């Protein structure tokens with residue numbers, strides 16, 4: 001660890017090397033990279049920086065472990081996941097401090113992420129024993145049709161920095177439950193929380209080679225090496241739509257099976273009959289959970305013109321109570337963003353909106369110093385085609401766009417190229433169902449600002465990706481269907 005803060009933040013049993021074949025090893029050539037604290041913009045730790053050589057060593061280990069892991073009893077796989085869940089709960093505080101140190105959000109939110117992340121392991125420990133096949137009589141008689149579900153084989157799991165532990169367990173849980181082995185690549189900003197998870201899973205009985213971790217500052221060569229190797233059978237990516245699009249192209253070259261959890265641009269629709277107090281309260285979660293750096297974040301507040309002023313005022317009152325500062329400070333409710341570029345990008349979106357006619361309804365304050373803070377901001381009268389409405393903001397800015405009719409708001413909401421989350425506030429049940437069906441998204445929150453649940457199928461449509469994570473659907477991404485024809 002490079003300094004005093006690092007020693008305090010990184011528990012002594014958190015390795016900083018790569019995890020390959022059950023061993024912690026330095027990167028080939030000894031390369032290392034710093035990990036930065038967004039609250040100070042200073043490095044607080046140094047970790048191994050993997051390359052294509054390390055990636056292939058990790059795939060060697062995953063391929064070698066595949067047969068044995070797939071043949072273990074589902075209950076045995078499930079119990080390792082279940083013990084891992086319990087270990088995560090026991091180490092909740094250490095894991096949470098690491099997440100806050102790596103990506104900046106308030107400690108209470110990191111604790112919530114650890115619980116959410118652990119629940120994926122519990123959920124998939126239970127799903128491991130429910131991978132059923134089917135038996136049927138052929139329609140014309142004379143044979144029986146039998147199907148079985150088998151693990152796809154070694155997987156490459158690519159993670160984002162914004163929800164580092166939950167996005168890890170949402171992939172690792174179903175992959176391992178299904179009998180697949182994995183090479184996991186965390187984002188360069190957030191390698192440490194995943195390393196501590198690997199320590200806990202090893203102590204819970206995970207055999208060597210089932211889970212391998214290659215952190216890197218240069219993801220392209222690692223990814224090229226893995227995706228070009230025919231032993232790899234599946235890739236699952238969570239991250240931005242532009243990177244996902246490139247990886248889908250690359251996967252197509254080898255006809256590699258893949259899942260994509262990509263960016264969002266969630267509409268938060270408030271109709272004139274909504275409970276405005278409830279809508280404003282839920283908006284705080286939908287907008288500011290995870291510092292606003294969530295794929296599910298409400299990106300555009302589409303509010304009926306007759307209640308737009310009331311909603312803006314209710315939201316402003318709540319924004320004014322936010323305490324912006326380092327996530328480790330107990331009173332802080334909004335932390336720093338991931339890096340300087342994120343702050344500059346969001347500032348450019350806000351300036352563009354104001355230049356286009358939006359009004360600045362609220363702008364909070366940020367601490368002095370080098371931390372990557374952006375003030376919580378509310379914009380009113382935003383033109384529906386402003387960049388801040390059409391692009392993913394990924395920060396604490398709430399742009400409000402007014403509408404007059406249901407058809408108009410649906411047209412605005414569905415104009416986006418992506419379709420992940422959405423939120424609808426109304427007391428009219430017919431309208432709630434009609435609008436939910438018409439929205440081109442994978443998920444709808446009805447009078448509710450949070451969707452995430454390990455038992456629910458999480459995912460999007462259009463350029464938000466393919467596949468689902470969590471729920472009964474999550475494990476289906478990691479199995480092949482094999483069909484047997486029986487004479488009978």
Ligand SMILES: NC(=O)c1ccc[n+]([C@@H]2O[C@H](COP(=O)([O-])OP(=O)(O)OC[C@H]3O[C@@H](n4cnc5c(N)ncnc54)[C@H](O)[C@@H]3O)[C@@H](O)[C@H]2O)c1
Pocket residue numbers: 158159160161162163167185186187188219220223238239240241243244246260261262263264294295296392420459460464
């Ligand atoms: N749909 C979801 O479930 C979900 C969940 C979390 C985040 N996200 C999205 O993720 C984005 C934020 O995450 P991010 O900034 O880490 O995204 P990103 O696309 O920049 O990076 C995601 C991962 O891809 C890797 N990567 C980047 N370039 C690569 C390349 N050329 N080859 C291989 N790997 C490469 C990164 O190292 C990282 O591990 C947002 O758009 C957010 O909406 C989506």
Ligand SMILES: O=CCCC(=O)O
Pocket residue numbers: 162163166293294295296452453458
């Ligand atoms: O960034 C995305 C958030 C993912 C989730 O809430 O499960």
